[in-house]
Amino acid sequence: MLETKNIEIYYGKIMVVRGLSLTIHEGEIRAILGANGAGKSTTLKTIMGYLDDQPEKGSILFKGKRIDGMQTENIVRRGIAYVPEGREVFPELTVRENLLMGAYTRRDRDVSQDMDRAFTYFPVLKDRLRQMAGTLSGGEQQMLAIARALMSRPALMILDEPSLGLSPMLVSEIFDIIRTINDNGTTILLVEQNANKALSVAHHAYVMETGRFVLEGPPDALLNNEDVQEFYLGIKREESVRGEARYKRKKRWR
């Protein structure tokens, strides 16, 4: 459904993403794991056409057609929705207005129907319909951001760190909803720091480091990988005798 081929992304003269190729099939949840600065968000922003003149090299295909170099609104029209890192709801608009903004690219009359569908995922939003989005809690804002993305009836939804700054309970709730949205037919690409959560819902995952994928595979294979365990799940293999260690084991990514 979505495919990037050898994309290279630069910030000025610095190459941030070095020849990245990924494929997402219809109906899947795919996750990209990686530490801060690995280039995950940059990749998502590039897919959405947020970054001017990027990717520098390589191509991005959605449903077999090239979308690199297109305007973001046209990419959204083709069926990709984006839930940015840190929610980014419009704080001074009401919940309802925020949702309508999500339907901005649509010309049909079924918007209210979709709003109702969003409320089945997030009943709490219905109670806050006329409240300003800035007054919502972090969890509610995240829900609103996802609901807003759903308003464009996307075939593919891209989420950048949906668990950011949320309590463990809320994180579980959000991930349950992500799975439900996927069950209802939306393909999902997810970027996450919370490796445990991401691997619990994903069908396939990539591990990204310094602009490259170093590992990919189904979640159970990744969960059994020593490097993933130590660096992403915090399971220590070599326990320091003193109970603490400053140094790190060398990553091998076999």
Place this chain on the structure above:
Amino acid sequence: MSRNPANPDSTNKLPSATMDTTISEYNPSTVPKMFLDRVAAHPEKVAMRYKHLGIWRDITWSEYLERVRYVALGMVALGIHPGDRVAVIGENRPEWLFADLGTMSAGAVTVGIYTTNSAAQCEYVVSHSGAKVYIAEDEEQLDKALVFRKNTPELRKIVVVDTKGLRDFSDPMVMTFDELSDLGRDMHQQDPQRYESMVRATKPENMALIIYTSGTTGPPKGAMLSHDNVAWTAWSIGCALPLFPEDELLSFLPLSHIAERMFSVFLPIRFGYTVNFTESPDTVTANFREISPTVIFAVPRIWEKYHSTIRIKIANATWFKRMAYAASEWVGRKYSEHRLSGGPIPVGIRVLGSLADTLVFYKLRERLGFERVRLAVSGAAPISPNVLKYYHGIGVPLRQVYGQTEGSGPTCIHQGEVVEPENVGPALPGVQVRIAEDGEILVRGSNVFMGYYRNPEATSDTLQDGWLLSGDVGELDERGYLKITDRKKDLIITAGGKNISPQNIENHLKFSPYINDAIVIGDALKFLSALVVLDEENVSQYAQDHKIPFTTYESLTKAPEILELIDGEVQAVNKNLARVETIKKFTIVPKKLYEEDGEVTPTMKVKRKYINEKFGDLIRAMYRS
């Protein structure tokens, strides 16, 4: 620092010494005695440099002596007696040398351990050598000792050099390197003659160090080297290759290996040149540019890596640069072919050669930090003749040394003006080389070791009638130049009964910028095949340039276009091989090789036996159909 363009013709003015005249000049000595002589000769000259907070700091020979003296006396205060063993583990840094010479000055024996060894491997070395003191670079190496110390009852003290991260840690068995030096300083104040009298008491025939061989098979064996082994070998190397106090070396390979130890510790003591320590294993290329050493020792893997990096960089340069480089490379090759064969160089080639050198190669060498290189040595594993020729082409006078830990490092080395890529040159002055009936290379001389520590069987297998059995097979020509065929146990006899040296074929394959390592297989099999390890950087660059999508390293090794690329490289090599030697099938190994995974030794030599077991499925698959 003066920066004269390295002139390849000025290398090595001394005629290669004949055996009989030079032998008489050697005065048996010990490492600490040589050290005191050196300090007395040039007390204020810079002995080493290290980088602290981004600035290179100097240590003079007299400062070096002071540090060594305190460590030596500190050891005495800890109860170290002559003959006791002291283990040292750490990256290359001044304290490693202070510990090494301090130990030897106290008459004790230094046992170096590779930093990459696991706690269990360290335990083996500490326990087998019966080391009483373990000098650890930092908390990582300390932690290993804390794991195994309950199993090594002879270990009394652990000394930590860098205490970062250990502020709240205290343990009666652990002390800092500074505390050790303080003990020594106190003793020096009470008895200022103690150090010198200890050094006087060291004897050439006594053991100076044990080198645990990284061991491509079985548990490591501890090769014992005497003071005389070291002092004599350093002297002999000096006869073959002139070294001067003005020389500069960059120290970056493991000091627990005999070759780096020779170049970073023993040869500087004898010849007074300056050793510069890299900041970390990741900054080697940057440090090369900063120091631009005059003497370089590196293993073939490093020379190969530099070579393939240059080739790829050039391939991505502008059209004009590519053409200029291609023309220069041709000229350089012609020029060095004439020069290496010792024949006269035609005037035309001479003119073009100096033109190419000024316009292209000097700049290239400057970029790499090789512009002052006078003496470049490759050793510890065989290097491809093509790589050797390449470096001569660009004006880096690379020589090969052949030898083993059991021979204190060198046995044969390219000497004087003659560097023939197909052989490793004649024996070192004073060393005898003979070929046994089965083709094995035998070595005799004062460089041959004392035997394996606490392992008489292995010793009697290796030392017979005063000759060292090298385990290598080779040929001597009428001039006494040695050509290495292969490791004896690695020779392949195919099902058709043909004897084949895999090393030669592997070296041809490794010359490709896309192939990092190759393991040729075919013993008792119908045809030869190879396992190939990709050069990740260059192959991913290739994939990028040719729009070949891949996600991870593993997927790169499986991409059809990459298989095609490697197939092309293999076919190109096959053209230059005899029919029985050609590689009929190959498989790209789906991972990189790591020392931690037991696939390569710390000097990055492939552990053939282990690889054959580990990738047995891949190998069987090639022979199945």
